[in-house]
Amino acid sequence: MAGKWKEVVRLTFKGERFRDHALDLGALAELSQFQKMVAETAKTLWRTANPNRERLPHHFEERVRLCLRRIEDGSATGPLEVFMEEQDQTSFLEPEPFEINEAVNLAHEVFEAIGADAELPGRFPRSLLPEYTKLGQTLADDESVEMHVAEKKPAYLTMAHRQKLETFSEAPYEDLVEITGEVFETDIRKGRFQLCSGEDTTATVAFTADQEEQVTTALKDHKTVRMYVKGSGEFSAQGKLLRVLRVDELRLTKEGEIYDQSARPIEELLSDLAKEIPQEEWDKLPHDLNDNLDHYLYGVPKK
Numbered sequence: 001m002a003g004k005w006k007e008v009v010r011l012t013f014k015g016e017r018f019r020d021h022a023l024d025l026g027a028l029a030e031l032s033q034f035q036k037m038v039a040e041t042a043k044t045l046w047r048t049a050n051p052n053r054e055r056l057p058h059h060f061e062e063r064v065r066l067c068l069r070r071i072e073d074g075s076a077t078g079p080l081e082v083f084m085e086e087q088d089q090t091s092f093l094e095p096e097p098f099e100i101n102e103a104v105n106l107a108h109e110v111f112e113a114i115g116a117d118a119e120l121p122g123r124f125p126r127s128l129l130p131e132y133t134k135l136g137q138t139l140a141d142d143e144s145v146e147m148h149v150a151e152k153k154p155a156y157l158t159m160a161h162r163q164k165l166e167t168f169s170e171a172p173y174e175d176l177v178e179i180t181g182e183v184f185e186t187d188i189r190k191g192r193f194q195l196c197s198g199e200d201t202t203a204t205v206a207f208t209a210d211q212e213e214q215v216t217t218a219l220k221d222h223k224t225v226r227m228y229v230k231g232s233g234e235f236s237a238q239g240k241l242l243r244v245l246r247v248d249e250l251r252l253t254k255e256g257e258i259y260d261q262s263a264r265p266i267e268e269l270l271s272d273l274a275k276e277i278p279q280e281e282w283d284k285l286p287h288d289l290n291d292n293l294d295h296y297l298y299g300v301p302k303k
Contacts, residue, residue, distance in 0.1 A: 003083055003084050003085040004083075004084055005067075005069070005081045005082070005083055005084070006081055006082055006083075006084050006097060007079050007080070007081050008066065008080055008081060008082055008097060008100055008101060008104055009066075009080050009104045009108075009147060009148065009149050010072075010077055010078060010079040010080060010147075010148045011030075011031070011034065011077070011078050011080065011145055011146070011147060011148075012075055012076070012077040012078075012145065012146040012148065012154075013027050013030075013075055013076045013077075013078075013143070013144075013145055014075045014143065014144050014145070014146065015075070015139075015140065015142055015143030015144065016142070016143075017140070017143060018075045018076040018143075019075070021071060021072070021073055021075065021076055021077075022071075022076060023071050023076040023078065024076075026138045027076070027138065029137070029138055030135065030136065030137075030138055030139075030145065031068060031078065031080075033131075033134050033135050033137075034066075034080075034135060035065070035066050035080075036131060037107065037128075037131045037132060037134070037135055038064065038066070038100065038103040038104055038107055039061075039064045039065070039103070040128060040131050041103035041106055041107060041125075041128055041131075042060075042064040042099040042100055042102065042103035043056060043060070043064075044125045044127065044128060045099075045102055045103060045106070045125070046060070046099060048125065048176075051178065060099065062083075063082065063097055063099055063100060064082075064097075064099055064100045064103065065082065065083075066080040066081065066082060066100070067080065067081050067082070067083065068080060068081075069081060082097045082100055084097060104149060105149060105152075106121065106123070106124060107132075107147070108147055108149045108152060108155045109121045109124070109155075110124055110132060110165075111147060111155040111156065111157055111161065112152075112153075112155040114157075114161045114164050114165055115155060115156050115161060117164070120168060125175065126168075126173040126175050126235065126239070127175070127235070127239040129165070129168060129169040130169060130239075132165055132169075133162065133165050133166050133169050135157060135162070136157050136158070136159065136161070136162040137162075139157070139158065139159050139162070140159070141159050143158070143159075144156055144157060144158045145157040145158075172234050172235060172236055172242065173234070173235055174232060174233070174234055174235070174245065175232070175233065175235055176231075176232060176233075177229070177230070177231060177232060177233035177241060177244055178229070178230045179195065179197050179201075179203070179228075179229050179230075179233075179241065179244075180197060180226050180227065180228045180229070180253060181195040181196050181197030181198075181201070181226060181227060181229075182195070182196045182197075182218075182222050182226060182227075183195060183215060183218035183219045183222055183225075183227050184196055184219070184222055185219075186215055186216065186219050188212065188216075191206055191207055191208065191209070191212075192204055192205060192206045192207065193205055193207060193215050193218075193219070193227075195227060195229060195244075201240070201241060203233065203241045203242060203243050203244055204242075204243040204244070205227075205229055205243070205244040205247065206244065206245070206247065207247065207250065208247075211247070211250050214227070214250060214251070214252055215227070217252060218252055224254060225252055225253070225254050226252070226253045226254070227250070227251075227252060227253070228249070228250070228251050228252070228253050229244055229247060229249070229250055230247075230248050230249040230250075231244055231245070231246045231247040231248040231249070232244070232245050232246040232248075233245055288302070291303055
């Protein structure tokens with residue numbers, strides 16, 4: 001298979017366990033977790049950027065698969081690379097490993113922020129915290145991992161840094177939310193309703209007076225109508241939506257389509273159509289049409 005290897009990031013393990021450029025086999029778990037962490041980061045970032053796409057692009061898994069082909073000097077340094085197939089003119093794939101580069105750069109920003117005792121990057125999906133806190137589980141107090149990305153200063157991971165990261169995963173967090181569900185309880189006075197989008201997902205959503213009619217319609221027709229909500233929400237440390245804090249978009253949906261509250265009832269439409277037919281045409285209809293419709297349509301005997 002024609003192609004080439006391209007280095008994306010290098011991890012340097014420091015400590016007595018890694019003297020003489022030896023990579024202790026226990027560190028393989030760290031390399032495996034780093035691979036999983038950045039792969040999940042790449043997938044989440046792609047899904048955030050492509051909300052209308054249900055499936056990842058073809059060969060996405062291969063494009064975010066890191067490989068270790070050698071150990072270099074500097075305690076134990078492992079350059080992690082991706083294999084890039086040769087591209088022909090008909091290929092739609094990016095010429096550079098964009099997805100993995102973006103994920104690795106974000107991971108670098110996260111650990112850089114932890115090292116500086118700063119807030120996590122605003123674009124970091126907090127739902128990924130469980131994967132990030134698993135990195136560094138085998139490190140001793142006097143050991144560390146340096147993350148080297150091109151044109152950036154090294155970011156560090158120590159046991160102390162990992163413990164700081166765990167504190168973020170224990171507290172609720174705010175993130176973007178886009179959810180569709182059933183309205184089953186409404187408090188008009190307090191301006192909020194309960195939205196259920198599954199067995200384990202029930203959240204409180206605040207609404208304004210201008211949105212009251214939509215909410216009450218969704219409640220009245222809750223068996224067939226669903227409410228689409230887009231905005232900002234508060235999530236538990238485990239990533240479960242607790243409440244929608246800010247609503248940017250609110251609309252009714254029905255069977256996957258936009259639900260139009262202003263649509264006229266079918267009875268009114270039929271009545272208007274009937275008025276357009278001249279009375280002399282109505283007079284031509286048999287007086288027993290209702291009782292013998294099948295006779296006039298299909299020729300069956302009259303009742």
